[in-house]
Amino acid sequence: MDIRKNLSQVDLFNGLSLQQLDEVASIVADKKYKKGELIFADGDDGIGFYIVISGRVKVYKVSPDGKEQIMHIFGPGQPFAEVPVFEGSRYPANADAMEPSRLFFFPKKAFVELIHANPSLAMNMLASLSQRLKQFSYLIESLSLKEVPGRLASYLLYLSDKNGSIDEFDLDIAKSQLASLLGTIPETLSRIFTKLSQKELISINGPKIMILDRTGLEYLAEGESKL
Amino acid sequence: MDIRKNLSQVDLFNGLSLQQLDEVASIVADKKYKKGELIFADGDDGIGFYIVISGRVKVYKVSPDGKEQIMHIFGPGQPFAEVPVFEGSRYPANADAMEPSRLFFFPKKAFVELIHANPSLAMNMLASLSQRLKQFSYLIESLSLKEVPGRLASYLLYLSDKNGSIDEFDLDIAKSQLASLLGTIPETLSRIFTKLSQKELISINGPKIMILDRTGLEYLAEGESKL
DNA sequence: CGCTGCGTTGAGCTTCTTCAACGATCGTGG
Protein backbone atom coordinates (compact mmCIF):
# COMPACT_ATOMS: atom_id res chain seq x y z
CA MET A 1 0.00 0.00 0.00
CA ASP A 2 1.18 3.48 -0.84
CA ILE A 3 1.03 4.87 2.68
CA ARG A 4 3.03 2.03 4.18
CA LYS A 5 5.63 2.32 1.46
CA ASN A 6 6.10 5.97 2.24
CA LEU A 7 6.27 5.32 5.96
CA SER A 8 8.97 2.71 5.50
CA GLN A 9 11.27 5.41 4.16
CA VAL A 10 10.88 7.66 7.19
CA ASP A 11 13.69 7.47 9.78
CA LEU A 12 11.19 7.79 12.59
CA PHE A 13 9.80 4.36 11.70
CA ASN A 14 13.12 2.58 11.30
CA GLY A 15 13.18 -0.85 12.83
CA LEU A 16 9.41 -1.38 12.78
CA SER A 17 8.00 -4.61 11.40
CA LEU A 18 5.60 -4.60 8.46
CA GLN A 19 2.77 -5.27 10.83
CA GLN A 20 3.76 -2.34 13.01
CA LEU A 21 4.00 -0.14 9.95
CA ASP A 22 0.46 -1.13 9.07
CA GLU A 23 -0.68 -0.09 12.52
CA VAL A 24 1.00 3.25 12.00
CA ALA A 25 -0.48 3.55 8.51
CA SER A 26 -3.94 2.97 9.90
CA ILE A 27 -3.93 6.22 11.85
CA VAL A 28 -2.45 8.42 9.10
CA ALA A 29 -4.41 11.19 7.41
CA ASP A 30 -2.99 11.96 3.95
CA LYS A 31 -3.09 15.72 3.29
CA LYS A 32 -2.16 18.06 0.47
CA TYR A 33 -1.26 21.74 0.68
CA LYS A 34 -0.81 24.41 -1.96
CA LYS A 35 2.25 26.61 -2.13
CA GLY A 36 2.05 29.25 0.58
CA GLU A 37 -0.86 27.57 2.34
CA LEU A 38 -1.01 27.78 6.13
CA ILE A 39 -0.80 24.40 7.86
CA PHE A 40 -1.35 25.69 11.39
CA ALA A 41 -0.92 28.94 13.28
CA ASP A 42 0.91 29.83 16.47
CA GLY A 43 -1.41 29.09 19.37
CA ASP A 44 -3.71 26.71 17.50
CA ASP A 45 -4.83 23.63 19.32
CA GLY A 46 -2.25 20.92 18.61
CA ILE A 47 -4.21 17.83 17.69
CA GLY A 48 -1.32 15.90 16.20
CA PHE A 49 1.92 16.11 14.28
CA TYR A 50 3.01 15.82 10.65
CA ILE A 51 5.60 14.17 8.45
CA VAL A 52 6.59 15.70 5.12
CA ILE A 53 6.20 13.21 2.27
CA SER A 54 6.92 15.63 -0.56
CA GLY A 55 7.48 19.35 -0.78
CA ARG A 56 8.84 21.61 1.95
CA VAL A 57 7.42 23.22 5.05
CA LYS A 58 8.66 26.21 7.02
CA VAL A 59 7.98 26.63 10.71
CA TYR A 60 8.28 30.25 11.81
CA LYS A 61 7.32 32.99 14.22
CA VAL A 62 6.20 36.52 13.40
CA SER A 63 6.64 39.70 15.42
CA PRO A 64 3.82 42.24 15.85
CA ASP A 65 5.44 44.51 13.26
CA GLY A 66 5.59 41.67 10.74
CA LYS A 67 9.20 40.49 10.87
CA GLU A 68 9.43 36.76 10.35
CA GLN A 69 11.92 34.32 11.86
CA ILE A 70 12.06 30.90 10.25
CA MET A 71 12.87 28.34 12.95
CA HIS A 72 13.33 25.41 10.63
CA ILE A 73 12.61 24.16 7.11
CA PHE A 74 11.44 20.57 6.84
CA GLY A 75 11.81 18.34 3.79
CA PRO A 76 10.69 14.83 2.82
CA GLY A 77 10.95 12.27 5.61
CA GLN A 78 11.04 14.79 8.43
CA PRO A 79 8.48 14.99 11.23
CA PHE A 80 7.45 18.37 12.66
CA ALA A 81 5.12 19.87 15.25
CA GLU A 82 5.65 17.03 17.72
CA VAL A 83 5.78 19.33 20.74
CA PRO A 84 2.03 19.52 21.50
CA VAL A 85 1.78 15.74 21.21
CA PHE A 86 3.91 15.30 24.31
CA GLU A 87 3.69 18.52 26.25
CA GLY A 88 1.02 21.15 26.49
CA SER A 89 -1.62 21.43 23.84
CA ARG A 90 -0.85 24.29 21.49
CA TYR A 91 1.46 24.70 18.51
CA PRO A 92 4.23 27.09 19.53
CA ALA A 93 4.75 28.53 16.02
CA ASN A 94 3.24 28.85 12.53
CA ALA A 95 3.75 26.44 9.65
CA ASP A 96 3.37 27.06 5.89
CA ALA A 97 3.90 24.92 2.82
CA MET A 98 6.74 26.52 0.83
CA GLU A 99 5.88 24.39 -2.19
CA PRO A 100 2.97 22.15 -3.12
CA SER A 101 3.35 19.53 -0.41
CA ARG A 102 2.00 16.21 0.67
CA LEU A 103 1.95 15.58 4.41
CA PHE A 104 0.96 12.69 6.63
CA PHE A 105 -0.90 13.76 9.72
CA PHE A 106 -0.79 11.67 12.92
CA PRO A 107 -3.50 12.33 15.49
CA LYS A 108 -2.08 12.81 18.94
CA LYS A 109 -4.00 10.22 20.91
CA ALA A 110 -3.64 7.34 18.48
CA PHE A 111 0.05 8.02 18.08
CA VAL A 112 0.71 8.10 21.82
CA GLU A 113 -0.86 4.66 22.09
CA LEU A 114 1.45 3.37 19.37
CA ILE A 115 4.46 4.70 21.24
CA HIS A 116 3.44 2.95 24.42
CA ALA A 117 3.36 -0.30 22.53
CA ASN A 118 6.59 0.22 20.57
CA PRO A 119 9.75 1.00 22.53
CA SER A 120 11.78 1.43 19.37
CA LEU A 121 9.30 3.99 18.08
CA ALA A 122 9.75 5.85 21.37
CA MET A 123 13.52 5.74 20.97
CA ASN A 124 13.30 7.02 17.40
CA MET A 125 11.11 9.87 18.53
CA LEU A 126 13.53 10.72 21.34
CA ALA A 127 16.34 10.80 18.79
CA SER A 128 14.29 13.04 16.53
CA LEU A 129 13.49 15.54 19.27
CA SER A 130 17.12 15.51 20.41
CA GLN A 131 18.29 16.35 16.95
CA ARG A 132 15.84 19.21 16.74
CA LEU A 133 17.10 20.46 20.09
CA LYS A 134 20.63 20.45 18.78
CA GLN A 135 19.58 22.38 15.70
CA PHE A 136 17.81 24.94 17.83
CA SER A 137 20.92 25.30 20.02
CA TYR A 138 22.86 26.02 16.91
CA LEU A 139 20.34 28.64 15.79
CA ILE A 140 20.43 30.33 19.19
CA GLU A 141 24.21 30.42 19.13
CA SER A 142 24.12 31.78 15.63
CA LEU A 143 21.62 34.54 16.39
CA SER A 144 23.25 35.60 19.61
CA LEU A 145 26.96 35.15 19.05
CA LYS A 146 27.51 35.65 15.33
CA GLU A 147 27.00 38.62 13.09
CA VAL A 148 25.07 38.27 9.87
CA PRO A 149 28.14 37.65 7.65
CA GLY A 150 29.14 34.77 9.91
CA ARG A 151 25.66 33.28 9.77
CA LEU A 152 25.60 33.51 6.01
CA ALA A 153 29.06 31.95 5.71
CA SER A 154 27.90 29.04 7.91
CA TYR A 155 24.84 28.55 5.77
CA LEU A 156 26.82 28.53 2.53
CA LEU A 157 29.26 25.99 3.94
CA TYR A 158 26.34 23.88 5.12
CA LEU A 159 24.78 23.98 1.65
CA SER A 160 28.08 23.08 0.05
CA ASP A 161 28.39 20.08 2.38
CA LYS A 162 24.85 18.99 1.61
CA ASN A 163 25.75 18.98 -2.07
CA GLY A 164 28.78 16.78 -1.52
CA SER A 165 31.30 19.46 -0.51
CA ILE A 166 31.46 20.96 -3.97
CA ASP A 167 32.21 24.63 -4.57
CA GLU A 168 29.38 25.38 -6.96
CA PHE A 169 25.73 25.04 -6.09
CA ASP A 170 22.38 26.81 -6.05
CA LEU A 171 20.63 28.38 -3.10
CA ASP A 172 17.79 26.07 -2.11
CA ILE A 173 15.44 28.86 -1.04
CA ALA A 174 14.64 32.42 -2.12
CA LYS A 175 16.96 35.08 -0.75
CA SER A 176 14.15 36.75 1.14
CA GLN A 177 13.46 33.44 2.88
CA LEU A 178 17.13 32.99 3.58
CA ALA A 179 17.17 36.40 5.23
CA SER A 180 14.34 35.26 7.50
CA LEU A 181 16.16 32.03 8.30
CA LEU A 182 19.33 33.94 9.24
CA GLY A 183 17.46 36.40 11.44
CA THR A 184 17.85 39.43 9.22
CA ILE A 185 16.08 41.25 6.36
CA PRO A 186 16.54 41.02 2.57
CA GLU A 187 18.29 44.40 2.27
CA THR A 188 20.97 43.46 4.79
CA LEU A 189 21.45 40.02 3.26
CA SER A 190 21.83 41.53 -0.18
CA ARG A 191 24.52 43.94 1.01
CA ILE A 192 26.44 41.14 2.66
CA PHE A 193 26.30 38.97 -0.44
CA THR A 194 27.82 41.92 -2.27
CA LYS A 195 30.57 42.27 0.31
CA LEU A 196 31.43 38.56 0.30
CA SER A 197 31.66 38.83 -3.43
CA GLN A 198 33.84 41.98 -3.35
CA LYS A 199 36.24 40.28 -0.95
CA GLU A 200 36.34 37.38 -3.40
CA LEU A 201 35.18 34.80 -0.89
CA ILE A 202 32.35 33.78 -3.20
CA SER A 203 30.96 34.69 -6.56
CA ILE A 204 27.26 34.99 -7.05
CA ASN A 205 24.89 35.03 -9.97
CA GLY A 206 21.22 34.91 -9.07
CA PRO A 207 20.79 31.75 -7.03
CA LYS A 208 24.12 30.34 -8.28
CA ILE A 209 26.90 30.41 -5.71
CA MET A 210 30.55 29.62 -6.21
CA ILE A 211 32.88 29.31 -3.24
CA LEU A 212 36.19 30.96 -4.08
CA ASP A 213 37.87 30.95 -0.67
CA ARG A 214 36.59 28.19 1.57
CA THR A 215 39.10 28.86 4.32
CA GLY A 216 38.10 32.51 4.44
CA LEU A 217 34.45 31.50 4.73
CA GLU A 218 35.28 29.08 7.52
CA TYR A 219 37.03 31.81 9.52
CA LEU A 220 34.01 34.06 9.05
CA ALA A 221 31.63 31.28 10.09
CA GLU A 222 33.61 30.67 13.27
CA GLY A 223 33.50 34.35 14.12
CA GLU A 224 37.26 34.55 13.96
CA SER A 225 37.40 37.17 11.26
CA LYS A 226 35.36 40.11 10.03
CA LEU A 227 34.45 41.60 6.69
CA MET B 1 17.19 5.26 50.72
CA ASP B 2 18.23 8.81 50.08
CA ILE B 3 18.71 8.48 46.33
CA ARG B 4 15.32 6.90 45.78
CA LYS B 5 13.63 9.57 47.88
CA ASN B 6 15.19 12.27 45.74
CA LEU B 7 14.24 10.49 42.54
CA SER B 8 10.64 10.21 43.62
CA GLN B 9 10.38 14.00 43.57
CA VAL B 10 11.60 14.34 40.00
CA ASP B 11 8.88 14.80 37.36
CA LEU B 12 10.78 12.61 34.94
CA PHE B 13 10.12 9.62 37.19
CA ASN B 14 6.45 10.28 37.82
CA GLY B 15 4.33 7.19 37.67
CA LEU B 16 7.16 4.72 38.35
CA SER B 17 6.69 2.06 41.00
CA LEU B 18 9.01 1.81 43.99
CA GLN B 19 10.70 -1.12 42.39
CA GLN B 20 11.26 0.79 39.17
CA LEU B 21 12.64 3.70 41.15
CA ASP B 22 15.11 1.32 42.73
CA GLU B 23 16.21 0.19 39.31
CA VAL B 24 16.75 3.80 38.34
CA ALA B 25 18.54 4.49 41.62
CA SER B 26 20.91 1.62 40.97
CA ILE B 27 22.46 3.34 37.96
CA VAL B 28 22.79 6.82 39.51
CA ALA B 29 26.13 8.44 40.28
CA ASP B 30 25.80 11.06 43.02
CA LYS B 31 28.03 14.07 42.25
CA LYS B 32 28.88 17.37 43.89
CA TYR B 33 30.14 20.53 42.23
CA LYS B 34 31.56 23.75 43.62
CA LYS B 35 30.28 27.15 42.60
CA GLY B 36 31.60 28.00 39.15
CA GLU B 37 32.86 24.50 38.49
CA LEU B 38 32.65 23.17 34.94
CA ILE B 39 30.42 20.12 34.56
CA PHE B 40 31.17 19.49 30.90
CA ALA B 41 32.40 21.46 27.90
CA ASP B 42 31.01 21.96 24.41
CA GLY B 43 32.19 19.04 22.27
CA ASP B 44 32.97 16.70 25.16
CA ASP B 45 31.97 13.12 24.73
CA GLY B 46 28.44 12.78 26.10
CA ILE B 47 28.45 9.74 28.32
CA GLY B 48 25.17 10.42 30.07
CA PHE B 49 22.83 13.07 31.39
CA TYR B 50 22.21 14.79 34.72
CA ILE B 51 19.41 15.81 37.05
CA VAL B 52 19.83 18.73 39.43
CA ILE B 53 19.10 17.71 43.03
CA SER B 54 20.18 20.94 44.68
CA GLY B 55 21.80 24.12 43.44
CA ARG B 56 21.60 25.54 39.93
CA VAL B 57 23.31 24.82 36.63
CA LYS B 58 23.71 27.02 33.57
CA VAL B 59 24.08 25.60 30.08
CA TYR B 60 25.70 28.07 27.71
CA LYS B 61 27.72 28.70 24.58
CA VAL B 62 30.69 31.02 24.17
CA SER B 63 31.87 32.90 21.08
CA PRO B 64 35.56 33.08 20.09
CA ASP B 65 35.77 36.62 21.46
CA GLY B 66 34.36 35.52 24.80
CA LYS B 67 30.71 36.57 24.68
CA GLU B 68 28.52 34.09 26.51
CA GLN B 69 24.93 33.10 25.71
CA ILE B 70 23.13 31.22 28.46
CA MET B 71 20.74 28.75 26.82
CA HIS B 72 18.99 27.67 29.98
CA ILE B 73 19.30 27.64 33.77
CA PHE B 74 18.32 24.39 35.48
CA GLY B 75 17.13 24.07 39.08
CA PRO B 76 16.23 21.18 41.41
CA GLY B 77 14.27 18.38 39.76
CA GLN B 78 15.27 19.29 36.22
CA PRO B 79 17.16 16.99 33.84
CA PHE B 80 19.71 18.42 31.40
CA ALA B 81 22.17 17.29 28.74
CA GLU B 82 19.88 14.56 27.44
CA VAL B 83 20.68 15.25 23.79
CA PRO B 84 23.79 13.03 23.45
CA VAL B 85 21.94 10.17 25.14
CA PHE B 86 19.56 9.89 22.19
CA GLU B 87 21.32 11.44 19.23
CA GLY B 88 24.95 11.86 18.36
CA SER B 89 27.60 11.58 21.01
CA ARG B 90 28.82 15.02 22.02
CA TYR B 91 27.48 17.69 24.35
CA PRO B 92 26.41 20.63 22.20
CA ALA B 93 27.19 23.28 24.87
CA ASN B 94 29.00 23.97 28.14
CA ALA B 95 27.59 23.50 31.64
CA ASP B 96 28.68 25.15 34.91
CA ALA B 97 27.40 24.96 38.46
CA MET B 98 26.17 28.46 39.38
CA GLU B 99 26.07 27.51 43.07
CA PRO B 100 27.34 24.56 45.07
CA SER B 101 25.25 21.82 43.50
CA ARG B 102 24.40 18.19 43.90
CA LEU B 103 23.67 16.33 40.68
CA PHE B 104 22.63 12.80 39.82
CA PHE B 105 24.41 11.44 36.80
CA PHE B 106 22.78 8.75 34.61
CA PRO B 107 25.09 6.80 32.30
CA LYS B 108 23.77 6.68 28.76
CA LYS B 109 23.70 2.96 28.14
CA ALA B 110 22.09 1.90 31.40
CA PHE B 111 19.47 4.61 31.08
CA VAL B 112 18.53 3.67 27.53
CA GLU B 113 17.89 0.12 28.75
CA LEU B 114 15.59 1.44 31.45
CA ILE B 115 13.63 3.42 28.88
CA HIS B 116 13.12 0.37 26.72
CA ALA B 117 11.60 -1.42 29.67
CA ASN B 118 9.46 1.50 30.91
CA PRO B 119 7.07 3.10 28.44
CA SER B 120 6.00 5.71 30.97
CA LEU B 121 9.60 6.73 31.49
CA ALA B 122 9.88 7.15 27.74
CA MET B 123 6.75 9.30 27.69
CA ASN B 124 8.05 11.44 30.53
CA MET B 125 11.32 11.95 28.70
CA LEU B 126 9.46 12.88 25.50
CA ALA B 127 7.49 15.43 27.50
CA SER B 128 10.67 16.81 29.00
CA LEU B 129 12.40 17.22 25.65
CA SER B 130 9.28 18.79 24.18
CA GLN B 131 9.16 21.34 26.92
CA ARG B 132 12.81 22.20 26.34
CA LEU B 133 12.07 22.58 22.64
CA LYS B 134 9.29 25.00 23.45
CA GLN B 135 11.58 27.01 25.70
CA PHE B 136 14.22 27.15 22.99
CA SER B 137 11.60 28.34 20.49
CA TYR B 138 10.76 31.09 22.85
CA LEU B 139 14.42 32.07 23.23
CA ILE B 140 14.87 32.13 19.45
CA GLU B 141 11.81 34.30 19.04
CA SER B 142 13.04 36.56 21.77
CA LEU B 143 16.54 36.97 20.35
CA SER B 144 15.40 37.49 16.80
CA LEU B 145 12.16 39.41 17.04
CA LYS B 146 12.40 41.44 20.24
CA GLU B 147 14.73 44.19 21.28
CA VAL B 148 16.50 44.04 24.60
CA PRO B 149 13.89 46.10 26.51
CA GLY B 150 11.21 43.66 25.38
CA ARG B 151 13.26 40.67 26.46
CA LEU B 152 13.88 42.20 29.86
CA ALA B 153 10.21 43.06 30.30
CA SER B 154 9.29 39.44 29.48
CA TYR B 155 11.80 38.16 31.99
CA LEU B 156 10.54 40.42 34.76
CA LEU B 157 6.95 39.36 34.11
CA TYR B 158 8.06 35.73 34.13
CA LEU B 159 9.80 36.21 37.48
CA SER B 160 6.77 37.95 38.90
CA ASP B 161 4.59 35.02 37.82
CA LYS B 162 6.99 32.53 39.32
CA ASN B 163 6.67 34.38 42.64
CA GLY B 164 2.88 34.22 42.60
CA SER B 165 2.18 37.23 40.37
CA ILE B 166 3.26 39.71 43.00
CA ASP B 167 4.74 43.08 42.12
CA GLU B 168 7.77 42.95 44.39
CA PHE B 169 10.51 40.37 44.11
CA ASP B 170 14.24 39.83 43.82
CA LEU B 171 16.22 38.95 40.73
CA ASP B 172 17.17 35.29 40.99
CA ILE B 173 20.53 35.71 39.24
CA ALA B 174 23.29 38.30 39.03
CA LYS B 175 22.69 41.07 36.50
CA SER B 176 25.72 40.08 34.47
CA GLN B 177 24.25 36.59 34.16
CA LEU B 178 20.87 38.03 33.26
CA ALA B 179 22.54 39.98 30.48
CA SER B 180 23.99 36.74 29.14
CA LEU B 181 20.61 35.04 29.38
CA LEU B 182 18.93 37.86 27.44
CA GLY B 183 21.56 37.86 24.72
CA THR B 184 23.18 41.17 25.60
CA ILE B 185 26.00 42.59 27.76
CA PRO B 186 25.94 44.07 31.29
CA GLU B 187 26.38 47.67 30.12
CA THR B 188 23.36 47.53 27.84
CA LEU B 189 21.25 45.78 30.44
CA SER B 190 22.16 48.38 33.02
CA ARG B 191 21.14 51.24 30.74
CA ILE B 192 17.82 49.59 30.03
CA PHE B 193 17.09 49.03 33.70
CA THR B 194 17.67 52.76 34.13
CA LYS B 195 15.29 53.59 31.29
CA LEU B 196 12.52 51.28 32.57
CA SER B 197 12.92 52.98 35.90
CA GLN B 198 12.85 56.52 34.43
CA LYS B 199 9.66 55.69 32.55
CA GLU B 200 8.25 54.47 35.87
CA LEU B 201 7.50 50.99 34.61
CA ILE B 202 9.53 49.51 37.47
CA SER B 203 11.57 50.65 40.41
CA ILE B 204 14.86 49.00 41.17
CA ASN B 205 17.18 48.81 44.13
CA GLY B 206 20.04 46.36 43.77
CA PRO B 207 18.41 43.01 43.09
CA LYS B 208 15.02 44.25 44.39
CA ILE B 209 12.46 44.90 41.65
CA MET B 210 9.06 46.51 41.99
CA ILE B 211 6.63 46.48 39.09
CA LEU B 212 4.90 49.85 38.87
CA ASP B 213 3.11 49.53 35.53
CA ARG B 214 2.38 45.94 34.64
CA THR B 215 0.37 46.83 31.55
CA GLY B 216 3.19 48.95 30.23
CA LEU B 217 5.62 46.08 30.73
CA GLU B 218 3.26 43.72 28.96
CA TYR B 219 3.10 45.99 25.93
CA LEU B 220 6.88 46.15 25.87
CA ALA B 221 7.19 42.38 26.22
CA GLU B 222 4.85 41.85 23.27
CA GLY B 223 6.87 44.23 21.16
CA GLU B 224 3.90 46.54 20.77
CA SER B 225 5.58 49.58 22.29
CA LYS B 226 9.04 51.09 22.56
CA LEU B 227 10.99 52.90 25.22
C1' DC C 1 43.07 47.65 54.43
C1' DG C 2 43.36 46.72 49.83
C1' DC C 3 41.86 43.54 46.34
C1' DT C 4 38.51 41.67 43.34
C1' DG C 5 34.16 41.21 41.14
C1' DC C 6 29.97 43.51 39.99
C1' DG C 7 27.43 47.25 38.42
C1' DT C 8 27.08 51.84 36.40
C1' DT C 9 28.02 55.68 33.31
C1' DG C 10 29.95 58.23 29.29
C1' DA C 11 31.77 58.79 24.49
C1' DG C 12 32.36 56.96 20.16
C1' DC C 13 31.58 53.66 16.79
C1' DT C 14 29.77 49.48 14.26
C1' DT C 15 26.11 46.95 12.69
C1' DC C 16 21.84 46.57 11.27
C1' DT C 17 17.30 48.41 10.12
C1' DT C 18 14.15 51.72 7.99
C1' DC C 19 12.40 54.10 4.21
C1' DA C 20 12.40 55.00 -0.51
C1' DA C 21 13.29 54.20 -5.20
C1' DC C 22 14.16 51.36 -9.04
C1' DG C 23 15.36 47.27 -12.30
C1' DA C 24 14.49 42.52 -13.54
C1' DT C 25 11.71 38.57 -13.95
C1' DC C 26 7.57 36.03 -14.39
C1' DG C 27 2.84 34.78 -14.99
C1' DT C 28 -1.62 36.45 -16.48
C1' DG C 29 -5.05 38.39 -19.16
C1' DG C 30 -6.19 41.25 -22.90
Next chain:
DNA sequence: CCACGATCGTTGAAGAAGCTCAACGCAGCG
Protein backbone atom coordinates in the same frame (compact mmCIF):
# COMPACT_ATOMS: atom_id res chain seq x y z
C1' DC D 1 2.21 38.52 -28.52
C1' DC D 2 2.43 42.31 -25.74
C1' DA D 3 1.20 44.84 -21.62
C1' DC D 4 0.51 44.79 -16.96
C1' DG D 5 1.02 44.02 -12.22
C1' DA D 6 3.20 41.51 -8.70
C1' DT D 7 7.11 39.69 -6.54
C1' DC D 8 11.87 39.72 -5.78
C1' DG D 9 16.26 41.59 -5.38
C1' DT D 10 19.32 45.56 -5.19
C1' DT D 11 21.02 50.08 -3.87
C1' DG D 12 21.31 54.61 -1.39
C1' DA D 13 20.80 57.70 2.54
C1' DA D 14 19.65 58.28 7.16
C1' DG D 15 18.84 56.75 11.73
C1' DA D 16 18.42 53.57 15.74
C1' DA D 17 20.07 49.99 18.67
C1' DG D 18 23.54 47.91 20.75
C1' DC D 19 28.56 47.17 21.42
C1' DT D 20 33.45 48.59 22.74
C1' DC D 21 36.51 50.79 25.57
C1' DA D 22 37.48 53.28 29.55
C1' DA D 23 36.75 55.06 34.05
C1' DC D 24 34.91 54.76 38.46
C1' DG D 25 31.93 53.60 42.75
C1' DC D 26 30.74 50.15 45.82
C1' DA D 27 30.41 45.92 48.51
C1' DG D 28 32.29 41.72 50.21
C1' DC D 29 36.13 39.19 51.70
C1' DG D 30 40.62 37.67 52.70
